[in-house]
Amino acid sequence: MRHAIFPDHESSTYASKTGSTSIICFIFLIEDTNSCKMSSNLVVSCIMTNDTTVHFPCLITDHRPLPVHLAFRGISVSVEGRQILHDVDGLVRPGQILAVMGPSGCGKTTLLNTLSGRMKLDSGQIFLNREPLCKRWKRKMCYVLQQDIFFPELTLRQTLEYTARLRLPDNMGHSQKMQYVDHIINVLELQHCQDTIIGDYLKRGLSGGEKKRANIACELLTNPSLMLLDEPTSGLDSYAAYSLMQTLKKYAVNEGKTVVITLHQPSSQIFHLCDKLLLLCNGQTAYFGDTSKVVDSFGSIGLHIMPHYNPADFILEQVKSSSDTRQRIITAAKEHRKHNDYPTELHCHSCGYLNDKLNDHTNKLLPNGPYPALEHDNLNSMEHDVRRLWLDTHSHASSSASSETSESDCYFTWPTSFWTQLKVLSQRNFHEARPRMLSKLNWVQTIGLGLMAGLLWFQLDRREECLHDIQGWMFFSTTYWMLFAHFGALSSFPPEREVINKERRSGAYRLSAYYISKMIGELPLTLTLPAIYHCISYPMLGFHSPFVFITLLAFLLLNTVVAQSVGFFIGACCMDMQVSITLSALYTLATQLFGGYLATNIPIWLTWMRYLSMVHYAYQNMQIIEFSEGQPILCAQQSKFVICNESDHIPVTAILEAQGAHLPLWANTLVLLMFLVVFRTLGYVVLRYFKNPK
Ligand SMILES: Nc1ncnc2c1ncn2[C@@H]1O[C@H](COP(=O)(O)OP(=O)(O)OP(=O)(O)O)[C@@H](O)[C@H]1O
Numbered sequence: 001m002r003h004a005i006f007p008d009h010e011s012s013t014y015a016s017k018t019g020s021t022s023i024i025c026f027i028f029l030i031e032d033t034n035s036c037k038m039s040s041n042l043v044v045s046c047i048m049t050n051d052t053t054v055h056f057p058c059l060i061t062d063h064r065p066l067p068v069h070l071a072f073r074g075i076s077v078s079v080e081g082r083q084i085l086h087d088v089d090g091l092v093r094p095g096q097i098l099a100v101m102g103p104s105g106c107g108k109t110t111l112l113n114t115l116s117g118r119m120k121l122d123s124g125q126i127f128l129n130r131e132p133l134c135k136r137w138k139r140k141m142c143y144v145l146q147q148d149i150f151f152p153e154l155t156l157r158q159t160l161e162y163t164a165r166l167r168l169p170d171n172m173g174h175s176q177k178m179q180y181v182d183h184i185i186n187v188l189e190l191q192h193c194q195d196t197i198i199g200d201y202l203k204r205g206l207s208g209g210e211k212k213r214a215n216i217a218c219e220l221l222t223n224p225s226l227m228l229l230d231e232p233t234s235g236l237d238s239y240a241a242y243s244l245m246q247t248l249k250k251y252a253v254n255e256g257k258t259v260v261i262t263l264h265q266p267s268s269q270i271f272h273l274c275d276k277l278l279l280l281c282n283g284q285t286a287y288f289g290d291t292s293k294v295v296d297s298f299g300s301i302g303l304h305i306m307p308h309y310n311p312a313d314f315i316l317e318q319v320k321s322s323s324d325t326r327q328r329i330i331t332a333a334k335e336h337r338k339h340n341d342y343p344t345e346l347h348c349h350s351c352g353y354l355n356d357k358l359n360d361h362t363n364k365l366l367p368n369g370p371y372p373a374l375e376h377d378n379l380n381s382m383e384h385d386v387r388r389l390w391l392d393t394h395s396h397a398s399s400s401a402s403s404e405t406s407e408s409d410c411y412f413t414w415p416t417s418f419w420t421q422l423k424v425l426s427q428r429n430f431h432e433a434r435p436r437m438l439s440k441l442n443w444v445q446t447i448g449l450g451l452m453a454g455l456l457w458f459q460l461d462r463r464e465e466c467l468h469d470i471q472g473w474m475f476f477s478t479t480y481w482m483l484f485a486h487f488g489a490l491s492s493f494p495p496e497r498e499v500i501n502k503e504r505r506s507g508a509y510r511l512s513a514y515y516i517s518k519m520i521g522e523l524p525l526t527l528t529l530p531a532i533y534h535c536i537s538y539p540m541l542g543f544h545s546p547f548v549f550i551t552l553l554a555f556l557l558l559n560t561v562v563a564q565s566v567g568f569f570i571g572a573c574c575m576d577m578q579v580s581i582t583l584s585a586l587y588t589l590a591t592q593l594f595g596g597y598l599a600t601n602i603p604i605w606l607t608w609m610r611y612l613s614m615v616h617y618a619y620q621n622m623q624i625i626e627f628s629e630g631q632p633i634l635c636a637q638q639s640k641f642v643i644c645n646e647s648d649h650i651p652v653t654a655i656l657e658a659q660g661a662h663l664p665l666w667a668n669t670l671v672l673l674m675f676l677v678v679f680r681t682l683g684y685v686v687l688r689y690f691k692n693p694k
Helices: 108-115 135-140 156-167 174-187 208-220 238-255 268-273 291-299 311-319 323-336 357-365 381-397 418-437 440-456 464-505 511-542 546-573 577-593 604-612 614-628 652-657 665-690
Strands: 002-006 016-018 021-030 041-048 070-079 082-092 097-101 123-128 141-144 226-230 258-262 276-281 284-290
Touching: 070 108, 082 097, 082 108, 082 258, 082 276, 097 108, 097 238, 097 311, 108 226, 108 258, 108 276, 135 141, 141 208, 156 174, 156 208, 156 418, 174 208, 208 226, 208 238, 226 238, 238 258, 238 268, 268 291, 268 311, 276 291, 276 311, 276 323, 284 291, 284 311, 284 323, 291 311, 291 323, 311 323, 418 464, 418 511, 440 464, 440 511, 464 511, 464 546, 464 577, 464 614, 511 546, 511 665, 546 577, 546 614, 546 665, 577 604, 577 614, 614 652, 614 665
Parallel strands: 082 284, 097 258, 097 276, 141 226, 226 258
Antiparallel strands: 002 041, 016 021, 021 041, 070 082, 070 123, 276 284
16 A cells, blocks of 8 residues: 655546556545645555556545445345345456346346345345445445436536536535536537437437436546446447447546446447456346356356357347256356355355454454455455455445444435535526426416406406406416416426436435425526516506505415425325326315305305315405405495495405405415415425335
């Protein structure tokens, strides 16, 4: 182990060679400032490997490219009582690509889910640099899903910038984060499409291959040490697939990344880019070892490849052929485990590294740390290097790892503070929701409707004959904006939920920060259109005081925000859009029916339903404001109000009593605010405790 101090960490490349062995350098920034500035000192810890030149971008303390040595052994996983993986082993080192291959349904994705900590093991062990997999390691790994999940309206660059601001730590300056975005764009050769929107099936944006690269770029931003990629080449043409794999290979080698990738039917070029191969057959290991040796290994059991045949196609055909052949292959793979060339780390199935208390005790007695099995093995030079690497990174990874390590013991911190998350997510929410919520069509609809309502109820007199029309405008306005906000929230949630779940799974931010930022980011957008509508239609109706104008607007907006909260809650509860639409239709229709305008003589046993109607409270308050201010409502000659026998005008109380029981202004306002708080809180609780992505 050698250390060197470099005065200038802006230099992004460090390469050195000593004789035939080159040096991989892990750059650790000793923080003497809040951000990665020119004056900061760098400690470069150099560890011998037989790798080649290494290139590092300017990185940050928390995100130093800690190399990861991934070993898993005896992995068995069941889903719903069915065993998917049986006793699967594997090992991959920094700078290497491990390809997981096998026929469809053999358990490739399940294995990646397991390695990423998203699925529980029945038995087996997963170690990263000798530490059992735990939540803290999630920060050091990325999982690129098969599906490309993004906000379609954002450009590639905006997507990457928001991801960088959210997932890179606060002690990294903004310009550094942007520099890092540039670096990743260059690495993945995405310069030409960085200002193109991601797009979806409605609006064209990035091509399929560019989306795949964008997906990988988002994950690379966190500078993960371990990359898990689920079929990144599927759906790409052979050139795009090869080019992507080449980029990944270059990146893995240059930056010391450990890569595990599932592949369906790779070309022979892609196949040979992978260093290690784990071939699965019905969840069992059919081969694990060097990719270059698989054909020989199959040859040794009588399965010979024809000349010029793609080895990937050949081995897949063999594991899909007769059950006899499959059994032969699986038996040979089991036999291979006993050979000397099988990785030493995978030999011992029953002993743990750090979980095993006995080992732990022994380790304290051993000067070289907790890995007795290696001590006695005949290690080749690579094994020595790896062991040294393990011992070293182990000391950086966890100083407390000498005791039993469990999920709960692992120290986990968010990459950014709550306030950073709140700020960035609010901006992103605003940015992402603006084209959707303030679309041209929505503007046309709002202005058109405002004019229509204004013309329909134009300059109404304040007479009993017009009372029903004034109430009609109020009821229509509250109901329309209730429906608009409610269904808007409902339809925005399902597509967004996918992105949020993906980001939450990778531990990018707190749910609370997301939830509050959604309210903050979307609030101005939610309020804009109803405010425009009100500004157009109410003056046409008969503007009589600025106070009434503003107060009516306030209640219309409060009603809109409350309706949006109920929409979020139902959207959060229902994974199925059809179910949420049905529930929402029932609720909003009931809200209208019991609002107090369409039906005034509600059967006694159903009157309690009106208290569940948010429109009821907003409508009541609007009437209180409208009819208690300005000119009184004059009685008709044949008035239905008893009070008109004694007076020439109708007081507000008489108007409200005609609709049944009513509450004072403050009580209606309080109930509306309670609706707001209760439904927002319930939405959070559902997302937090019932829809928590694993
Ligand atoms: N949640 C689940 N419930 C029930 N069965 C499941 C579940 N997840 C996976 N399986 C089953 O486990 C097996 C392995 O699935 P997995 O997705 O890991 O396969 P795969 O090798 O990745 O397939 P493909 O190459 O088609 O993506 C399949 O038979 C699948 O039906």
